[in-house]
Amino acid sequence: MSPDTLHLLGALRRIAQSLDTYSKTIEHESGLTLPQLLLLEALRDEREPPTAGRLAQRVSLTQGTVTSILDRLEARGLLRRARANDDRRRVLVTLTPRGRSLLAKAPPLMHADFLRGFAALGASERAGLLDAVDRIAALMRSVDVAAAPQEQTSTAA
Structure with a gap:
């Protein structure tokens, strides 16, 4: 394994660990x-009630994952789903007052120190970091897609 690959793996592990730690903080606090x-943050930012598919696109999750999360949030009374008046096939998602209240008390999606540091970077440096992270995510996604049929084959056996 090349030194660059080892360096990248180490950096990705630190990112994953930081996300995991902060995720636990969010869960504990909210x-x-x-x-x-x-999903709740994305829902709050929408001008018009979106569909689950629109939310999935906004947060880069699969529609199945979003549907499962929406089921749990709806059961807790944090959002409501209803058929659109103009097209009964479309199901629109809206926050409930309880959901808005919980969001008002919830910690930010990213740690404040990170957000301050990121905002302090120049616009071109932020754009470069975003581009690099997007490319890494795309590379990792292509590996996931390539591995998926092999996993299905091995589990079927």
């Missing part, structure tokens, strides 16, 4: 998992 809070 009773929400990071993906649940992410």
Whole structure:
């Protein structure tokens, strides 16, 4: 394994550990998992009630994952789903007052120190970091997609 690959792996592990630690803080303080809070935040930012598919696109999760999270949040009374008046096939998602109240008390999606440090970077440096992270995510996603059929084959045997 090349030194660059080892360096990248170490950096990715530190990022994963930081995300895991902060995710536990969020859950402890709000009773929400990071993906649940992410969905509620995205929902609050929408001007019009979105569909689950629209939310999935906004937060980069699969529609199945979003549906499962929405089920749990709806059971807790934090959001409501209803059929659109103009097209009964569409199901729209809205925050409830209880959901808005919980969001008002919830910690930010990212640690304040990180947000301050990121905001202090120049615009071109922020853009470069975002581009690099997007490329890493795309590379990792392509590996996940390539591995998926092999996993299905081995579990079927």
